[in-house]
Amino acid sequence: MWRPDGWDVQVRLGVLTPHADVGPESELRAMAPPDVGIHAARVPFGGIRQGGVMDPTIPLAPVRAFADPPDVDDATEQLATAPVAAIAFGFTSSAYVIGADGEAAMLKRLTARAHGLPVVATCAAAVDALHTLGATRICLIDPPWFDTELDDLGRAYYQDAGFDVVFSAPCALPSGQKLIRPGDLHDWAAEHVPESAEAVVIGGNGFRAVGAIESLETTLGRPVLTANQVLLWAALRAAHTDTTQITGYGRLFTLDA
Known part of the structure; x- marks a missing residue:
């Protein structure tokens, strides 16, 4: 009723x-x-x-x-x-x-x-999650509205936490929250994540990303973490x-x- x-x-x-x-x-x-x-x-x-x-x-x-x-x-x-x-x-x-x-x-x-x-x-949680997954070599993907200086600071954050950041970059997609589509993020990440990365970390709580996690993990064969x-x-x-x-x-x- x-x-x-x-x-x-x-x-x-x-x-x-x-x-x-x-x-x-x-x-x-x-x-x-x-x-x-x-x-x-x-x-x-x-x-x-x-x-x-x-x-x-x-x-x-x-x-x-x-x-x-x-x-x-x-x-x-x-x-x-x-x-x-x-x-x-x-x-x-x-x-x-x-x-x-x-x-x-x-x-x-x-x-x-x-x-x-x-x-x-968020970032402290990502560190805990990486430790739980046993991953030490990571690929860091940030939103397109993060400039290279902010992305470099993100790389330094994870390096200081003891991780080997084998790749980091702002995602080269249109810079606007409403412009991000899960398929576009999947395709960009699939093209840029290096084989040496044991896990993928996608930064930015305003970055539309969780809808692509399952497909990305299937494509890459590695865990994907988003903010x-x-x-x-x-x-x-x-x-x-x-x-x-x-x-x-x-x-x-x-x-x-």
């Missing part, structure tokens, strides 16, 4: 997302099982305008500022008042700029503002929720966490 109304979920996850970006929550909701709720808090980001419009490349200053107080801290504190089991920081590039130590300090600060509720972040995929995986683990119930979005979810 009664239609599903979204109330009877087993766990709710919060996500911090740039104010005009619909990418993180769109992909998280697409991957999440019916018994997992996704609830977003919007954080001001100086690199995106009305309607989600961005410049062809995003400047580093607002990328760094996104991880700084007070905006993301205030959003975290407010989101933590909702009945969520964990909070996910849905932004890749700030970790590239501030590095792993800066990212860890940010997570410690946000966890305190969340009154001890676990807070996970929102690893973020969901880490958030579910932090919430002590089974990740293996998710299918069709990469072999990462098949592992027993």
